[in-house]
Amino acid sequence: MKKVMGASFEKFRTPEVKRMERRLFLRQGLSLGALALLTGCAITEEEKIQNVLMRMSGWNDDVQGWLFSSNRLAPEFPESRITKPFPFNAYYSEEEVIDVDGGAYKLELGGMIKERKPWTLPELYALPQVSQVTRHICVEGWSAIGKWSGVRFSDFLQRVGADTSAKYVGIQCMDDYSTSIDMATALHPQTQLSFKYADQILPPKYGFPMKLRMPTKLGFKNPKHIAAIFVTNEYPGGYWEDKGYNWFSGS
Amino acid sequence: MAPEVVKVHPPIVRIAHWLNALAVLVMITSGWRIYNADPLFDFSFPDQVSLGGWLAGALQWHFAAMWLFVLNGIVYVAYGILSGHFRRKLLPLSPLGVLRDIAAAFRGKLAHDDLTVYNAAQRAAYLGLIFLLMVLVLTGLVLWKPVQFHWYGQYIGDYEGARLLHFFAMAGVGLIVAVHVAMVALVPRTFPSMITGRIRRSV
Numbered sequence: 297m298k299k300v301m302g303a304s305f306e307k308f309r310t311p312e313v314k315r316m317e318r319r320l321f322l323r324q325g326l327s328l329g330a331l332a333l334l335t336g337c338a339i340t341e342e343e344k345i346q347n348v349l350m351r352m353s354g355w356n357d358d359v360q361g362w363l364f365s366s367n368r369l370a371p372e373f374p375e376s377r378i379t380k381p382f383p384f385n386a387y388y389s390e391e392e393v394i395d396v397d398g399g400a401y402k403l404e405l406g407g408m409i410k411e412r413k414p415w416t417l418p419e420l421y422a423l424p425q426v427s428q429v430t431r432h433i434c435v436e437g438w439s440a441i442g443k444w445s446g447v448r449f450s451d452f453l454q455r456v457g458a459d460t461s462a463k464y465v466g467i468q469c470m471d472d473y474s475t476s477i478d479m480a481t482a483l484h485p486q487t488q489l490s491f492k493y494a495d496q497i498l499p500p501k502y503g504f505p506m507k508l509r510m511p512t513k514l515g516f517k518n519p520k521h522i523a524a525i526f527v528t529n530e531y532p533g534g535y536w537e538d539k540g541y542n543w544f545s546g547s
Numbered sequence: 548m549a550p551e552v553v554k555v556h557p558p559i560v561r562i563a564h565w566l567n568a569l570a571v572l573v574m575i576t577s578g579w580r581i582y583n584a585d586p587l588f589d590f591s592f593p594d595q596v597s598l599g600g601w602l603a604g605a606l607q608w609h610f611a612a613m614w615l616f617v618l619n620g621i622v623y624v625a626y627g628i629l630s631g632h633f634r635r636k637l638l639p640l641s642p643l644g645v646l647r648d649i650a651a652a653f654r655g656k657l658a659h660d661d662l663t664v665y666n667a668a669q670r671a672a673y674l675g676l677i678f679l680l681m682v683l684v685l686t687g688l689v690l691w692k693p694v695q696f697h698w699y700g701q702y703i704g705d706y707e708g709a710r711l712l713h714f715f716a717m718a719g720v721g722l723i724v725a726v727h728v729a730m731v732a733l734v735p736r737t738f739p740s741m742i743t744g745r746i747r748r749s750v
Binding site: 352353363369439511540 | 581582584585587602603604606607608610611614692693694695701705706707710
């Protein structure tokens with residue numbers, strides 16, 4: 297059930313994103329086809345293998361959920377260990393980073409949340425903030441240490457009356473990126489709605505006006521340029537997750 | 548004297564051997580594709596010998612095959628210890644004996660009359676392989692879940708240390724497997740014995 301493409305994001309998908317997804321899907325289809333020719337495998341065999349791998353990935357989601365402990369903290373580092381410059385990463389290049397108008401910005405809330413009033417940046421900045429110096433680990437293998445400051449996400453969820461018995465928190469971003477996380481990780485003490493990098497307001501390349509920083513998840517699960525946060529029991533999927541990356545992707 | 552056919556390799560060892568061969572092949576070829584996403588050193592593995600098509604596919608293969616690899620490994624090691632198989636076949640092991648046998652092998656003088664007894668070089672290689680595969684599991688767990696396994700990951704250089712160790716242990720496994728396959732090619736009658744479990748004691 298979980299691996300059905302999330303309907304919750306559908307309303308956020310622009311035609312441009314849909315075109316991009318189609319292109320990627322076609323490209324992967326081509327490479328799969330080439331592989332099938334090489335190995336003499338029929339496409340149906342290919343699909344069967346794909347299904348087994350996806351099921352194993354779902355099983356690995358469950359195992360990671362079971363391994364995950366709310367009390368186990370990601371290591372924190374002295375500021376001298378911070379990686380400079382901290383690498384930029386996204387599904388697009390650095391020149392394509394979006395410019396967000398902070399004055400007009402409002403964070404939208406949706407789903408199983410009591411108070412869904414949108415939040416302006418001054419309202420968000422007025423919340424009590426914490427800092428962390430933690431390691432960001434990319435699914436590609438590299439890692440980098442950075443410093444983020446913002447509001448503890450569990451505090452924020454409680455403040456807005458989120459139903460924390462729900463399964464998922466979905467995040468839709470302004471750069472047409474999206475992801476979703478398990479509630480246990482959303483409530484982890486180091487999960488942070490970050491407004492600052494290295495004590496400065498997040499520059500555009502690091503996700504202005506805010507990112508969700510989770511040192512207990514791989515880098516691609518840490519969304520930038522957040523537009524909306526929603527709480528749901530329906531599996532929402534995500535940009536990379538829908539393309540085959542493991543959904544839980546915990547650290 | 549007529550050659551005597553004797554039993555070697557109990558069924559559980561033969562099954563574990565081939566399941567392990569399959570699992571290690573998938574782990575290494577998918578691992579190469581994962582390595583290529585962000586190479587540690589100044590080289591990449593050719594795409595033609597890697598598995599998965601792209602990073603996400605390779606990760607899917609890697610994290611699916613790890614279950615076969617680990618579960619099969621647990622059964623094999625538990626059997627090896629509890630049944631006395633390791634003690635009988637792989638021990639004792641003296642460093643001097645290993646050097647002597649390796650030197651003999653290079654001079655083409657390593658005797659193979661009795662294939663039911665492993666020579667010292669074989670014992671060292673098989674024990675070394677078991678050790679390296681265990682290193683791969685332990686460093687792999689730290690790479691997979693660096694926070695959840697930080698309690699011991701911190702002693703092996705954390706995430707980045709585990710990454711290097713994982714790579715070098717893979718290289719060690721690759722070397723042992725290459726030598727192993729070359730030796731089987733040189734003494735081909737050992738090959739069917741890993742399928743049938745029987746071998747002629749002398750020729």
